Amino acid sequence: MAAALELYDERGFEQTTVADIAERAGVTERTFFRHFGDKREVLFDRDGGLQTAFVEALAAAPADADAWTALAPALDAGCDFLADRRDHARRRQRVIDATPGLQERELLKLAALTAALTAGLRGRGLSELAAGVAAEAVVGAFRVAFTRWIDPAEDRDLRTVGRAALAELRAVVS
Amino acid sequence: MAAALELYDERGFEQTTVADIAERAGVTERTFFRHFGDKREVLFDRDGGLQTAFVEALAAAPADADAWTALAPALDAGCDFLADRRDHARRRQRVIDATPGLQERELLKLAALTAALTAGLRGRGLSELAAGVAAEAVVGAFRVAFTRWIDPAEDRDLRTVGRAALAELRAVVS
DNA sequence: AGAGTGATGTCAGGTGCTGACATCGACACG
DNA sequence: CGTGTCGATGTCAGCACCTGACATCACTCT
Known part of the structure; x- marks a missing residue:
């Protein structure tokens, strides 16, 4: 959640891919979607x-x-x-x-x-x-x-x- | 718009692809997106x-x-x-x-x-x-x-x- | 007849999201 | 101590949404 907020704030929501968030959080894109239903829900x-x-x-x-x-x-x-x-x-x-x-x-x-x-x-x-x-x-x-x-x-x-x-x-x- | 409403009603929104709507309307998927910003906007x-x-x-x-x-x-x-x-x-x-x-x-x-x-x-x-x-x-x-x-x-x-x-x-x- | 214009088709590609299967560590049980 | 279970994560394949770039075609104005 912190990684996502940071990235959305830095470069915008559209310009941020889920892969970006996952990488900053140190996990895989797939586990992101296991915690949050979609890219928006994380907020x-x-x-x-x-x-x-x-x-x-x-x-x-x-x-x-x-x-x-x-x-x-x-x-x-x-x-x-x-x-x-x-x-x-x-x-x-x-x-x-x-x-x-x-x-x-x-x-x-x-x-x-x-x-x-x-x-x-x-x-x-x-x-x-x-x-x-x-x-x-x-x-x-x-x-x-x-x-x-x-x-x-x-x-x-x-x-x-x-x-x-x-x-x-x-x-x-x- | 009519084609989309019909299909959403018949088989549900998630079960309907944009290709389905375009086909029923007699146009291309690309044309659909030229008229409506996304799959939801058509409604x-x-x-x-x-x-x-x-x-x-x-x-x-x-x-x-x-x-x-x-x-x-x-x-x-x-x-x-x-x-x-x-x-x-x-x-x-x-x-x-x-x-x-x-x-x-x-x-x-x-x-x-x-x-x-x-x-x-x-x-x-x-x-x-x-x-x-x-x-x-x-x-x-x-x-x-x-x-x-x-x-x-x-x-x-x-x-x-x-x-x-x-x-x-x-x-x-x- | 030819140039311009707007709507459409075609194609390639990125991204969001999901299902299926494998891996791994923690813990319980005998 | 060995083993089985379980939950979290990784890996991979794939579909659907959406976009940009270019081609085509009908229509209109001159």
């Missing part, structure tokens, strides 16, 4: 952790809390999961933003997160429609907050920006 | 129209309307764009849902839509954060509404479901 291996952070925090919210108050701490938990890896996140995101193929994969991971949150909200009694839009909105807020947090001009921490995004959403919807 | 060629419908409706809203009241007719326009192609949408979506690679591409198109709406909202004076979360929320609502509309058990038209999704969002956020 997204840890995304499961983000999703579990979200989902567990949602599940931990009091059962009688309404959806919105249950989602806020879930967003907090997701933000905290990344809080102390900002430099790495920047580096990684620079590579992703430069490559449509990697953006696709990132969106798929976020869609999985949305689906997981939708399921969690359904378990709290929300309708399919309500759970779906709520999950989409929260993940969208996370995405926007993350993008701002990555910006070098931004000095607030991710959790703060995430809260601000939720507040903006609430303001714009009403 | 998403018309997505620009959806985005245009959204964006133009947003631009057409009165300049002094607040974001939410400007976004509602944009969502309507997007829904209307698909309204009379429900059978085709079902068929196409069945293929997409069965193939992660196609879901990725679909999400990328929706992300482009989100970006375009964000730009439109910024032009109306919203902050980056506010425009971003609003666009994400509306596109999310569209996605959820579309999914419900595709469901055979659903008998409302897309526009109605879209409106309902917005109402649910408003309800859950407040």
Whole structure:
């Protein structure tokens, strides 16, 4: 994973072959594909952790809390999961933003997160429609907050920006 | 495009080679790649129209309307764009849902839509954060509404479901 | 009639990815 | 201590995706 990120960053995703990554990592091309499904997945291996952070925090919210108050701490938990890896996140995101193929994969991971949150909200009694839009909105807020947090001009921490995004959403919807 | 959809539907995306599609369409594999960037793109060629419908409706809203009241007719326009192609949408979506690679591409198109709406909202004076979360929320609502509309058990038209999704969002956020 | 233009065909080649089989070291068991 | 199992890795062959370069052909403008 480190070798791949380095190479993608140095010379670009397209200009890097799997053989290059394997060589730098000291293994064979074939064993690369045994660890990662494809050339893109090597950058997204840890995304499961983000999703579990979200989902567990949602599940931990009091059962009688309404959806919105249950989602806020879930967003907090997701933000905290990344809080102390900002430099790495920047580096990684620079590579992703430069490559449509990697953006696709990132969106798929976020869609999985949305689906997981939708399921969690359904378990709290929300309708399919309500759970779906709520999950989409929260993940969208996370995405926007993350993008701002990555910006070098931004000095607030991710959790703060995430809260601000939720507040903006609430303001714009009403 | 017709040949590709047929084949993807008949035997699956992975089990279909570009040579198969080209043969059924009566052209060469090389010609296929001159018309479509890759094997997936052939299913998403018309997505620009959806985005245009959204964006133009947003631009057409009165300049002094607040974001939410400007976004509602944009969502309507997007829904209307698909309204009379429900059978085709079902068929196409069945293929997409069965193939992660196609879901990725679909999400990328929706992300482009989100970006375009964000730009439109910024032009109306919203902050980056506010425009971003609003666009994400509306596109999310569209996605959820579309999914419900595709469901055979659903008998409302897309526009109605879209409106309902917005109402649910408003309800859950407040 | 001839030149230009755009779409298509043909060919060669690189890269991503997979299946099948071989190798090797760690460990358990008798 | 010898042996068998098992998981990780290496090796190799091969298909499918995608691209660049050049040729061909129909069509159009002059």
